[in-house]
Amino acid sequence: MRNIPVAEVDHLDRDVLAIATDYPSGYLLDWHDHRRVQLLYAATGTMRVETADGTWMVPGERAVMIPPRTRHRVLMLDVRTASLYVEPAAVPWWPGECAVVQVSGLLRELLLGAVEMEAEYAAAGRDAALVALVLHELSALSGLPLHVALPRHGVFAGLCRDYLADPALAVSNADWARAAAMSERAFTRAFRQETGTSPASWRTRARLLSAVPRLREESVTAVAASLGYASPAGFSYAFSRAFSVSPSSLRR
Incomplete structure (x- = not known):
């Protein structure tokens, strides 16, 4: 899926939704939140993510983990994103506050592959296997303290x-x-x-x-x-x- 709001597909019975979005440089995605957890990956550029608790800088080829219902805004600097929106029950270990994370070469390729899937991808077969591997890789992410508390x-x-x-x-x-x-x-x-x-x-x-x-x-x-x-x-x-x-x- 590309360049569509997550609200259009959030109702679907899938644990993971993957959406790629292209942003003009300097675009501010203003305050909002999501029902699902979000992995916001910067395939290119740099993102500045703000919440009530702090600011996180996300360099290219890194990502930020955003908890559900966390109000945030994002400044996009020449950014193309690949986001995962995941049902909270599928990732009970998700952090309680935002965290910048390293993205391995394998996860990067999985993210780029996931955004090519249909919104209602098959519950069995290749796409389901890709999603299962994505969830496995997410559990092994390592953090970077690229933030300042507010x-x-x-x-x-x-x-x-x-x-x-x-x-x-x-x-x-x-x-x-x-x-x-x-x-x-x-x-x-x-x-x-x-x-x-x-x-x-x-x-x-x-x-x-x-x-x-x-x-x-x-x-x-x-x-x-x-x-x-x-x-x-x-x-x-x-x-x-x-x-x-x-x-x-x-x-x-």
Whole structure:
């Protein structure tokens, strides 16, 4: 199935529905949710997935696991997706919050094959066997911490969302405290209590996360300099430490 809303086929008696969708660059798929769990795979491009709890960056050839009834929106940057919509009962082990995952070569080919199937594929035979193998491969996915958590406090969440949209180096704790009508000390203490990290550390992680889509087009050296790192090695170390993957590995 290609370029159709899942709502048109959600009623079908199939555990797995596979849909491929092409998006124009910069397209924002606004807030929505699904009854089924979703594996949203970026065959090309980069996706930024947001929920009330955080933001996840999904580089090309990776995917994000989205729980059922989780409100989310997705910014598509030159993206062609292959999505699986799965009945929750078929994957009781599905995570309770979004997770970016590596996609093996086998699963990638299975996803590309699954989107070629009819909506009401045969309950036995090749297509059923492909679906069974897809479910088996899903259970072995490994995660990548390519996300940053968002605070629930309204003022804090607003400041963090604004920063994610424009992660400027010049923003300081004092700037955020003024915007929240709090003293810098009280703001920093309250922010840490809610998020478990300091505002400065949160901004550093958010700034590193913003590098993910840029690494497709720009060199590690250029991205490192724009984010204020004295050397590409320093940037690579910080990025790898934060996200358990090197920035150079996201350039393909």
